[in-house]
Amino acid sequence: xxxxxxxxxxxxxxxxxxxxxxxxxxxxxxxxxxxxxxxxxxxxxxxxxxxxxxxxxxxxxxxxxxxxxxxxxxxxxxxxxxxxxxxxxxxxxxxxxxxxxxxxxxxxxxxxxxxxxxxxxxxxxxxxxxxxxxxxxxxxxxxxxxxxxxxxxxxxxxxxxxxxxxxxxxxxxxxxxxxxxxxxxxxxxxxxxxxxxxxxxxxxxxxxxxxxxxxxxxxxxxxxxxxxxxxxxxxxxxxxxxxxxxxxxxxxxxxxxxxxxxxxxxxxxxxxxxxxxxxxxxxxxxxxxxxxxxxxxxxxxxxxxxxxxxxxxxxxxxxxxxxxxxxxxxxxxxxxxxxxxxxxxxxxxxxxxxxxxxxxxxxxxxxxxxxxxxx
Numbered sequence: 001x002x003x004x005x006x007x008x009x010x011x012x013x014x015x016x017x018x019x020x021x022x023x024x025x026x027x028x029x030x031x032x033x034x035x036x037x038x039x040x041x042x043x044x045x046x047x048x049x050x051x052x053x054x055x056x057x058x059x060x061x062x063x064x065x066x067x068x069x070x071x072x073x074x075x076x077x078x079x080x081x082x083x084x085x086x087x088x089x090x091x092x093x094x095x096x097x098x099x100x101x102x103x104x105x106x107x108x109x110x111x112x113x114x115x116x117x118x119x120x121x122x123x124x125x126x127x128x129x130x131x132x133x134x135x136x137x138x139x140x141x142x143x144x145x146x147x148x149x150x151x152x153x154x155x156x157x158x159x160x161x162x163x164x165x166x167x168x169x170x171x172x173x174x175x176x177x178x179x180x181x182x183x184x185x186x187x188x189x190x191x192x193x194x195x196x197x198x199x200x201x202x203x204x205x206x207x208x209x210x211x212x213x214x215x216x217x218x219x220x221x222x223x224x225x226x227x228x229x230x231x232x233x234x235x236x237x238x239x240x241x242x243x244x245x246x247x248x249x250x251x252x253x254x255x256x257x258x259x260x261x262x263x264x265x266x267x268x269x270x271x272x273x274x275x276x277x278x279x280x281x282x283x284x285x286x287x288x289x290x291x292x293x294x295x296x297x298x299x300x301x302x303x304x305x306x307x308x309x310x311x312x313x314x315x316x317x318x319x320x321x322x323x324x325x326x327x328x329x330x331x332x333x334x335x336x337x338x339x340x341x342x343x344x345x346x347x348x349x350x351x352x353x354x355x356x357x358x359x360x361x362x363x364x365x366x367x368x369x370x371x372x373x374x375x
Contacts, residue, residue: 001065
C-alpha cells in the first residue's frame with residue numbers, strides 16, 4: 001500500500017475514529033486503526049467492540065492495500081508532522097514508512113486480518129436530522145441518563161420517531177429530560193404503531209454529539225432491531241442498540257397541575273447558583289422553594305456555615321406551595337434550558353415538578369422533589 005495525504009486531512013480523520021479506542025482495549029486489534037484504500041482516498045476505522053467509527057478522507061493512492069497501525073502512536077505521530085503532504089508506504093515486511101518534509105519514520109504494522117469486519121447497518125428504518133439540532137438535543141438530555149449498570153436500558157438515550165417530530169429522552173429515576181426536533185419523517189406503511197424507537201448507549205451518543213458539525217447538513221440515522229449507524233460529513237458511527245423495555249415516560253408526565261409559575265430563566269439560574277454554594281455545605285444539598293400567591297418565589301438554602309435567602313418576582317397561578325429539590329439536579333436542568341422565561345408546574349410537594357418553555361413544547365424536564373418535614 002502506498003498513498004500521499006495532507007496532514008490536516010489525515011489528522012481530521014484520525015481525530016474522529018480514535019474516539020472509539022478504549023483506554024484498555026480487550027483485544028490487541030482494537031488498539032489499531034485500519035487504513036484501507038478506496039476509489040476516492042482512504043477509509044480509517046477504529047473500534048472498541050461496542051462502538052465503531054469510520055471516516056473517509058481524501059488522499060492520492062499510489063498502490064491499493066490496507067494496513068493496521070497502532071492508533072494512538074500513529075495519531076500522535078501525524079499530529080507532530082509538519083504541515084503539508086505526508087507519504088506513507090507499507091512494504092512486504094508490514095512496516096510503514098512515513099515521510100514528510102525533513103522527517104522519516106518507520107512503524108511496525110499489526111495483523112490486519114485480526115481486525116473485525118465492520119459493515120454498514122442493514123437498513124430497516126432511516127431518519128434524517130439537521131446535525132446542529134440533533135447535536136444540541138443530545139447534549140441537553142445526556143445529563144439525565146443513568147449510570148446504574150443494573151438498569152442497563154436507562155444508561156441509554158431513547159429516540160422516538162414520529163411523522164412530524166423526533167424525540168430524545170434520558171431519565172435516571174430522579175429526573176427526566178426530553179427534547180423535540182421538528183422534522184418530517186417517512187414511517188413505514190406497515191408500522192403497527194405511530195412511531196419507531198431505538199435506545200442507543202448514552203456514552204456512545206454523547207461521543208456522536210461531540211463529532212457532529214455545527215451546520216444544517218443532515219445526519220443520516222439508519223437502524224434496525226439491533227444496530228444503529230450515524231452518518232455525517234464522511235463519518236460513520238456504528239453501535240449496538242440496548243435491549244429491554246424503556247420506562248414508559250408518558251405515564252409519569254403529569255397531565256394537569258394545580259400550581260404554575262412563570263419565571264425569568266437568567267434570574268432564576270443566578271439565584272440557584274448562589275443557593276447551591278450554601279446547599280453544598282449542608283448535609284442534604286437542598287434548595288427550598290416557597291411559591292407565594294402574591295407573585296413571589298422565595299428560595300433558601302442553609303448549612304452550619306450560614307444561609308442564603310433569595311426572592312424573585314414570578315407569574316403565579318394556583319395554590320401556595322413549599323417544595324425542595326436537590327440543588328445539583330435543579331442546576332443541571334436550568335443549565336440546559338434556553339429562552340428568556342420558563343414555566344414550572346406543580347401538584348404537591350412530593351409529586352414531580354415539570355419544567356417547560358414559556359410557549360410550545362420544544363423541551364420537557366421532570367424533577368422529583370425531596371420530601372421535607374417541619375418547614
